[in-house]
Amino acid sequence: MIKLIIQSVRQTILWSIVAGVIYPVIITVIAQVAFHDQANGSLVQRDGKIIGSAFLAQQFQGTNYFWPRPSACGYGTGPSGIVASSGSNLGPTSAPLHTNVINNISAFISGNNLPTNTPVPADMIYASASGLDPHISPEAARLQIARVAASRGMSEDKVKALVDQFTEPPQWGFLGQARVNVLLLNVALDQAQAEAKKAETGAPSKG
Numbered sequence: 001m002i003k004l005i006i007q008s009v010r011q012t013i014l015w016s017i018v019a020g021v022i023y024p025v026i027i028t029v030i031a032q033v034a035f036h037d038q039a040n041g042s043l044v045q046r047d048g049k050i051i052g053s054a055f056l057a058q059q060f061q062g063t064n065y066f067w068p069r070p071s072a073c074g075y076g077t078g079p080s081g082i083v084a085s086s087g088s089n090l091g092p093t094s095a096p097l098h099t100n101v102i103n104n105i106s107a108f109i110s111g112n113n114l115p116t117n118t119p120v121p122a123d124m125i126y127a128s129a130s131g132l133d134p135h136i137s138p139e140a141a142r143l144q145i146a147r148v149a150a151s152r153g154m155s156e157d158k159v160k161a162l163v164d165q166f167t168e169p170p171q172w173g174f175l176g177q178a179r180v181n182v183l184l185l186n187v188a189l190d191q192a193q194a195e196a197k198k199a200e201t202g203a204p205s206k207g
């Protein structure tokens with residue numbers, strides 16, 4: 001009996017060290033070396049300050065930014081710093097879901113000055129299951145180009161070029177669909193406009 005107890009204690013200590021210390025350390029080292037950016041949250045910086053993560057949706061309001069897809073949890077990055085994640089959990093026959101869909105369609109069409117019969121992409125109608133999806137479809141981004149360009153005084157071709165630049169293909173060429181990261185696109189949009197203004201005024205660019 002005592003021998004079995006000793007063996008059990010030894011096994012517990014051994015595997016606690018292996019699984020609780022050695023394995024996490026090895027995986028952490030591999031992640032930091034091979035996937036440093038992703039392992040640290042794919043943080044996005046502007047002017048030396050962290051403004052978000054490429055993994056988390058943010059709420060962009062106003063006419064001069066591309067809008068993310070709707071969120072049922074108020075988005076994952078807010079002024080409180082709390083990351084909330086939730087879907088609406090509303091069933092297909094839910095009256096509130098039907099109301100949300102109608103409101104989202106109306107808001108997108110009116111906000112982008114589109115014809116009332118414009119087909120709105122599903123990602124701009126329904127919230128993601130997590131409420132954190134940072135991507136929208138290329139179709140949803142293209143429908144916002146005219147609004148963003150007019151608001152910023154930029155050409156639609158310039159804004160469209162940025163949309164094309166930040167359109168990611170399906171992973172490994174066959175998993176998922178093409179998508180656009182809204183945060184990265186909006187950051188690039190700010191940078192492009194700032195550079196254009198500097199060129200107009202003749203101010204030297206940073207770096």
